[in-house]
Amino acid sequence: MVSASKEMAVYCFDTLVAHYTGDVIPTPDFEEGNYPLFVTWKKVVNGGEPRLRGCIGTLEARCLITGFKDYALTSALRDRRFPPIQAREIPFLECTVSILTDYESAANYLDWEIGKHGMILEFTDPDNLRRSATYLPEVSAQEGWTKVETVDSLVRKAGFMGPITESLRRRFRITRYQSSLYTMHYSDYVAYLKRTRGIIPLLTLKC
Template sequence: MVAANREMVVYCFDTLVSHYTSEEAPPPAFDGAQHPLFVTWKKVVNGGEPRLRGCIGSLEAHCLINGFREYALTSALRDRRFPPIQARELPSLECTVSILTDYETANHYLDWEAGKHGIIIEFSDPDYNSRRSATYLPEVAANEGWTKVEAIDSLMRKAGYNGAITESLRKRIKLTRYQSTLFSMHYSEYVSYVKTTRGAAPTIAGVKPGVH
């Protein structure tokens, strides 16, 4: 099984840096196996807790090279919850890549473990007679300190449902659980890696390398 690793995060940073410099990103140091994947950007300000800045991926299998190239930019620039990440934010960024594995159909909406399982919910919106779905990665519920019910309710809102959340509606949810491997790196670590492996830090106009 392919696990998330440092080279994948480096490639995501390379891709974003190349967007700002209009240069070609160096070729990735991993192969193009097919897996579902996500790219998450967080911003660390004044040594505080990292705050989400963008997170987008695919629950369907993608070639890892093409997938990380696509979602590194999509999550940084086109997550509709946030304004696009600016080049000046690079020194504050932390990137996490996730590779999703072990999809299983749950027996009911509570049949998963916070911190271990990511969850995909699908349900019918009774107000609009439409199907809704959304996912949280395995680390989300644990990081937020939610109970499983709180996580489910939050995910229903994320899916776009604005009506009353009842136990009856929760019980009609189809839940798929999955696991993931992930790897995180701060921009300063990326700069150090690039210096060590390529001999020089990345140069972006107006950005001081490695500054928190």
């Protein structure tokens, strides 16, 4: 089974940098395969806590090479919750690549473990609208949420703003999953390029 790796994070940075420089994206240094995947960008300023700048992926299996190329840009530029990432922000970014595995149907909305499982929440609201949303496994632990807080936050993420009752929670359909992930800051990306390619990204010279 393939795990998220440094080379995958490098490829995402390569893709985003090339978007602004017009350079050819180097051939990725990891094996092909088909898995669900996500790309998450966060911004770190003045040593503060990383702030989310984009997180988009697919719950369906995709070729890792084309998938990371597509979602590196989609997450950075087309996450509707945030303005597109600008070139001047890249030196402050960290990238997390995630590969999703072990999909299982949960017995109920509490049948998962914080920090171990991500989840896909599906339900039909009182107006008979079908809704769904997902959180990656690290989200609940990073936010310090309980299981109920996590599930209720997912309900809001799915767009339902009505009352969240126990009766509604019992109707939730939960698919839990696990993931492997790798996080790289831009400074580590630059160090990787110096060590393996003997170059410094042009964006570094501009900043």
